[in-house]
Structures are given as structure tokens and as C-alpha cells.
Amino acid sequence: MEKQEENIWAHCSSSSVRRASRQLGQLYDDAMGLSDLRGTQFSLLTQIGYLQEPTQKELAKAMVMDLSALGHTLKPLIRDDLVELVPDEKDRRAKRVRLTPTGRARQLELVANWQEAQRRFDAVLGAEKSAELRRTLAFIASENFAEAFAAAGKKGD
Numbered sequence: 001m002e003k004q005e006e007n008i009w010a011h012c013s014s015s016s017v018r019r020a021s022r023q024l025g026q027l028y029d030d031a032m033g034l035s036d037l038r039g040t041q042f043s044l045l046t047q048i049g050y051l052q053e054p055t056q057k058e059l060a061k062a063m064v065m066d067l068s069a070l071g072h073t074l075k076p077l078i079r080d081d082l083v084e085l086v087p088d089e090k091d092r093r094a095k096r097v098r099l100t101p102t103g104r105a106r107q108l109e110l111v112a113n114w115q116e117a118q119r120r121f122d123a124v125l126g127a128e129k130s131a132e133l134r135r136t137l138a139f140i141a142s143e144n145f146a147e148a149f150a151a152a153g154k155k156g157d
Contacts, residue, residue, distance in 0.1 A: 031117035
């Protein structure tokens with residue numbers, strides 16, 4: 001049984017991606033320097049700026065998170081005046097996520113640290129492999145992949 005478990009561990013795509021994600025998260029967090037923001041929070045600030053005041057639902061979809069996890073992740077950013085929730089002008093029930101001036105400044109301050117982490121990643125893995133990895137992970141994070149994965153399960157029924 002032990003050999004089978006080792007085989008599963010070595011060949012499980014989900015476990016491999018999770019292990020790599022934890023390792024990379026730690027490395028990027030360290031590279032972000034003396035910031036009290038984690039890499040995930042930096043990514044969230046960057047995504048909010050990129051999407052230009054997305055609704056919480058839009059942001060959760062872009063980050064591949066459920067709304068409850070997003071809400072949990074936003075709480076310290078709201079507390080620290082980096083983001084704010086504002087009602088949507090067209091649908092007052094929906095909330096939009098907006099960077100505050102402090103949040104935009106912090107995100108911009110950390111871009112150089114992120115660029116250095118990215119440079120180191122590319123140096124170790126190689127620019128071509130790094131780009132291919134990002135393309136592959138973007139596909140895995142897409143709705144198309146989720147739909148294809150679900151359809152592949154139905155074929156086995």
C-alpha cells in the first residue's frame with residue numbers, strides 16, 4: 001500500500017500544484033521585503049486596479065475564489081484603508097471594490113519588489129519555461145478547463 005500512496009503523491013496534479021504554490025508563495029512573500037502585505041494581498045490589490053473597481057463577484061471570479069473567501073481576504077485590506085467597498089451605481093445591492101489612494105500607493109511601491117521576484121523566478125526556471133508555465137496555469141484556472149474537466153468525468157459514467 002505504501003508504494004501506491006507514494007505513486008499517488010508523485011503523480012497527483014492537484015498536490016503538485018498546491019505544493020508548488022505554497023513554495024512559490026513563500027518565496028514571493030520573502031521577496032516582497034519588509035511589507036506587511038503578503039503576495040496574495042499584493043495580487044489582489046493589483047487585480048482590483050487592473051479591473052478598475054470590479055464588483056465583488058467579478059473580482060472573486062477573476063481571482064478564482066468564492067465570495068466568502070474574498071470577503072475574508074478583503075477585511076484586513078479594508079481595515080488598513082487600502083481598499084473600500086462602494087455601492088454599484090446601477091445596482092445598489094452590488095458592492096464594488098475600489099483601491100483607496102493609500103492602497104494605490106502601496107501597490108505601486110511594491111511593484112519593484114514583485115518585479116525582482118519575477119526576475120529571479122525567470123532566471124531560475126528560464127524565461128521560455130516561465131512563460132509556458134503561466135500559460136498552462138492560466139488555462140487550468142479558466143472556465144474552459146473546469147468545463148472540460150467536468151465533461152471528462154461524465155464520459156466515465
